[in-house]
Amino acid sequence: MPTAPHTAPHPRRRHRWGEHGLAWAFLLPSLVVFVLFIGYPLGRTLYLSAHANDLFGAPSRYVGWQHYTDLLTSADFRRTLVTTALFTLLTVVPGVLGALVLVLLLENRIRGVRLLRSAFALPFAFSVASASVVFAVFFNPASGVINGLLSHLGLGPVGWLTDDRYALVSVAATTVWMSLGYNVLVLSAGVGSIPGELLEAARLDGASGLRLARSITVPMLGPHLFFLTVVSTVHSLQSFGQIHILTKGGPDGATRTLVYSVYEKAFAYGSSDFGTASAQAVVLLVVVLACTAVQFGVLERKVHYA
Amino acid sequence: MKKSARALAALLVAGLTLTACSSGDSTSGSGGGSTDAAAPGAQALDQAGGVTIVEFWHSMTGKNADVLTGLVDQFNAAHQGKIQIKAEFQGKYDELVAKYKASVQQKGTPALVQVYDIGTRFMIDSKQTVPAQAFADKDGYSLDDLDPNIRNYYSVGGKLAAMPFNSSMPVLYLNTDAFKEAGLDPAKPPTTLAELGDLAQKLTKKDANGQTVRYGFGAAIYGWFVEQLLAESGTMYCDQDNGRSNKAGKAVFDSAQGARIVQWWADLVKNGYAANTGRVTDDAQAAFKSGTVAMHLESTGVLRGYTEAAKFTVGTAAFPKVTASDQGGPVIGGASLWISGPGHSDAEKRAAWEFEKFLTSPEQQAAWHTGTGYFPVNRKSLDDPKDKEWVAKYPQFQTAIDQLKATKPAPATAGCLLGVMPQARKGVETAIEQTIKGSKTAQQALTDAAKELQPAIDSYNSSVG
Numbered sequence: 001m002p003t004a005p006h007t008a009p010h011p012r013r014r015h016r017w018g019e020h021g022l023a024w025a026f027l028l029p030s031l032v033v034f035v036l037f038i039g040y041p042l043g044r045t046l047y048l049s050a051h052a053n054d055l056f057g058a059p060s061r062y063v064g065w066q067h068y069t070d071l072l073t074s075a076d077f078r079r080t081l082v083t084t085a086l087f088t089l090l091t092v093v094p095g096v097l098g099a100l101v102l103v104l105l106l107e108n109r110i111r112g113v114r115l116l117r118s119a120f121a122l123p124f125a126f127s128v129a130s131a132s133v134v135f136a137v138f139f140n141p142a143s144g145v146i147n148g149l150l151s152h153l154g155l156g157p158v159g160w161l162t163d164d165r166y167a168l169v170s171v172a173a174t175t176v177w178m179s180l181g182y183n184v185l186v187l188s189a190g191v192g193s194i195p196g197e198l199l200e201a202a203r204l205d206g207a208s209g210l211r212l213a214r215s216i217t218v219p220m221l222g223p224h225l226f227f228l229t230v231v232s233t234v235h236s237l238q239s240f241g242q243i244h245i246l247t248k249g250g251p252d253g254a255t256r257t258l259v260y261s262v263y264e265k266a267f268a269y270g271s272s273d274f275g276t277a278s279a280q281a282v283v284l285l286v287v288v289l290a291c292t293a294v295q296f297g298v299l300e301r302k303v304h305y306a
Numbered sequence: 307m308k309k310s311a312r313a314l315a316a317l318l319v320a321g322l323t324l325t326a327c328s329s330g331d332s333t334s335g336s337g338g339g340s341t342d343a344a345a346p347g348a349q350a351l352d353q354a355g356g357v358t359i360v361e362f363w364h365s366m367t368g369k370n371a372d373v374l375t376g377l378v379d380q381f382n383a384a385h386q387g388k389i390q391i392k393a394e395f396q397g398k399y400d401e402l403v404a405k406y407k408a409s410v411q412q413k414g415t416p417a418l419v420q421v422y423d424i425g426t427r428f429m430i431d432s433k434q435t436v437p438a439q440a441f442a443d444k445d446g447y448s449l450d451d452l453d454p455n456i457r458n459y460y461s462v463g464g465k466l467a468a469m470p471f472n473s474s475m476p477v478l479y480l481n482t483d484a485f486k487e488a489g490l491d492p493a494k495p496p497t498t499l500a501e502l503g504d505l506a507q508k509l510t511k512k513d514a515n516g517q518t519v520r521y522g523f524g525a526a527i528y529g530w531f532v533e534q535l536l537a538e539s540g541t542m543y544c545d546q547d548n549g550r551s552n553k554a555g556k557a558v559f560d561s562a563q564g565a566r567i568v569q570w571w572a573d574l575v576k577n578g579y580a581a582n583t584g585r586v587t588d589d590a591q592a593a594f595k596s597g598t599v600a601m602h603l604e605s606t607g608v609l610r611g612y613t614e615a616a617k618f619t620v621g622t623a624a625f626p627k628v629t630a631s632d633q634g635g636p637v638i639g640g641a642s643l644w645i646s647g648p649g650h651s652d653a654e655k656r657a658a659w660e661f662e663k664f665l666t667s668p669e670q671q672a673a674w675h676t677g678t679g680y681f682p683v684n685r686k687s688l689d690d691p692k693d694k695e696w697v698a699k700y701p702q703f704q705t706a707i708d709q710l711k712a713t714k715p716a717p718a719t720a721g722c723l724l725g726v727m728p729q730a731r732k733g734v735e736t737a738i739e740q741t742i743k744g745s746k747t748a749q750q751a752l753t754d755a756a757k758e759l760q761p762a763i764d765s766y767n768s769s770v771g
Contacts, residue, residue, distance in 0.1 A: 053769075054769055055407075055428070055431060055432060055766075055769050055770060056407040056408075056410045056411050056432070057407050057408070057411065058411045060769070136586070136588075136589065137592075140583065140589050140592060140593070141581060141582060141583055141584075141589075141593075143592050143593050143596040143598050151513075151515070151517045151519075154515040154516075154517065157517070157518065159582055159584075161584055162582045162583060162584040164739075164743060247584065247585075247586075248585055248586065250527075250584065250585055250735075250736075250739060251527075251584060251585075251739040251742075251743070252736055252739040252740050252743060252745075253736070266404075267400070267401070267404045268400060268728075268732075269400065269728040269729045269731075269732045270400060270403050270404070270425065270428065270726070270727075270728040270729070271726070271728070271729055271762070272404070272407055
């Protein structure tokens with residue numbers, strides 16, 4: 001509009017611009033943080049994944065997709081992917097279902113339920129490192145508590161962390177124990193938010209026990225269960241501390257997950273292979289994104305939002 | 307005007323790059339090379355004036371860190387107003403090297419850095435350091451007091467690349483109570499792998515249910531022990547005389563001797579005479595301390611911890627040989643101190659050297675030895691009255707002294723110099739696990755490990771040029 005400059009801008013438009021400006025101003029701090037701490041590292045990772053390294057791990061020459069094609073043709077890496085998938089299944093499914101069972105049981109009006117609820121939420125207060133060290137003591141094949149108990153029953157000894165048939169399960173069990181506290185906490189809050197009249201109506205209709213859980217409590221916990229599944233999956237894919245402390249990825253690579261493999265390539269054994277490590281990190285990002293997308297696409301459709 | 311300014315800037319940048327290159331060249335070729343020019347003389351400190359601060363990265367924890375801090379404080383007090391050593395813990399050996407690499411990239415290396423034995427080749431190739439030999443030659447300082455075997459490890463072409471500081475050796479630990487209970491004489495420890503296997507069988511104890519309550523043998527799956535056994539048998543770990551005569555291009559741990567060692571270990575586990583506690587050394591140590599394992603391989607560095615924690619009498623014996631005719635000996639482990647060249651002033655380099663001389667003097671090494679259990683790198687420390695008193699109190703340590711004295715410096719006992727040594731060690735550990743699991747024979751597992759390592763060696767050597 002050529003005549004517009006002479007007249008004052010439309011009050012509504014000006015108002016909107018001001019609103020946008022304000023919105024951007026408010027967003028700016030988080031935007032800066034986002035770019036600085038997510039955007040830059042991501043870009044840097046992509047850059048490193050396309051470069052070979054010198055002696056000190058600095059990018060030396062451009063190699064394009066080389067690291068990715070090397071990874072996809074490596075039997076070791078395929079094994080790492082399978083281990084990662086297994087580890088995720090072995091931690092997310094028992095972690096979420098176990099917490100659900102505990103919370104449902106806690107719904108029964110028994111004495112000391114508050115105490116039990118806090119007790120089950122307690123693992124949340126443990127750091128990964130201290131919990132792992134405690135489990136390492138439990139699992140010790142020669143002097144551990146678990147094998148001690150087994151030997152009283154005339155069983156064992158089992159190489160919980162040193163036998164490749166059990167190592168992944170043992171690390172997963174430790175992870176389940178650690179995640180149980182948080183999961184119980186979230187689901188307990190979920191149960192508490194179910195409207196009382198809903199449960200009351202169901203009870204009047206004669207529902208109790210399993211029926212009540214199946215038809216009312218669990219569906220009403222849908223959003224919480226969905227949230228836990230997504231978050232546990234991401235957590236599980238990123239697990240590092242317990243693997244590092246309990247097995248260091250061994251024996252013979254039986255507990256080497258994607259994250260641990262990234263660590264090994266970049267920092268362990270003085271290899272400084274940041275190129276391969278970055279390529280693996282990008283693969284991890286894609287896996288996490290894919291898992292989350294699938295969960296949103298498939299699972300969320302079945303979630304009932306009250 | 308603008309144009310000429312830009313040209314000027316370009317010239318300046320080019321000039322800076324050139325000088326950077328040339329200064330880099332003058333300090334390259336370190337590690338026994340002829341770079342005496344890079345080592346400043348004593349006057350560097352006097353000319354500097356003020357306090358010269360030396361950043362010192364180390365990996366010592368617990369009791370060892372306390373003793374080190376004590377030594378640093380003592381040195382700083384004696385050089386007040388002149389030198390100040392700022393000791394900084396930078397994580398375990400592996401973590402420290404990772405951080406050191408980052409510091410090279412960012413051109414912010416510490417003036418003095420403690421690096422583990424198997425990082426020696428990398429440190430030489432990094433071309434970031436001034437060899438200790440250069441300082442010693444400059445000063446006419448004698449390095450003859452250093453233990454010859456220890457000196458041998460850190461020397462290339464007869465020249466000392468780094469100053470040894472904390473040295474340890476593996477010994478065979480014995481639960482003497484278990485020996486007596488089994489009707490065996492702890493004064494007659496096994497000397498070969500075959501004897502060790504026999505005794506392990508005799509020392510293994512089962513309860514009424516057939517459950518093993520005590521294993522005859524148990525050690526962490528730690529590649530270091532295989533390196534030691536190979537050295538004991540006089541066998542090389544990598545080619546070119548363990549990388550001593552020329553840069554190593556190939557790992558040769560997959561020899562018949564290597565396979566024999568790994569197979570022996572795996573068979574003991576499979577037959578139920580040895581506990582398999584995995585790679586984590588703490589777990590293997592716990593098994594010995596609790597009495598679940600009667601014979602055990604570990605470093606001398608844990609001796610004091612064992613005598614304090616164990617409820618039985620801890621005995622030590624020489625690290626076993628593979629066969630009775632073996633002529634080799636143990637490889638000295640531990641770490642050494644490296645002085646940084648590029649990016650550091652002459653005063654800093656000089657101050658770091660003064661500190662190195664202090665740390666390796668007879669008196670300080672005696673304090674270090676008695677405080678930590680590390681082996682004194684200075685031979686004269688063992689004559690120190692305080693040190694003698696300590697060895698009398700912990701007679702188990704005499705084993706290590708005798709063991710080292712009996713070892714003649716040779717390429718096999720000098721240990722392998724390989725840029726990717728940490729990865730080689732990891733490969734051997736995987737091979738042990740595979741053999742125990744039974745998925746491969748020892749020979750196959752070691753051959754595969756050597757094959758998998760080859761690309762890493764090649765790419766390392768090509769990046770070093």
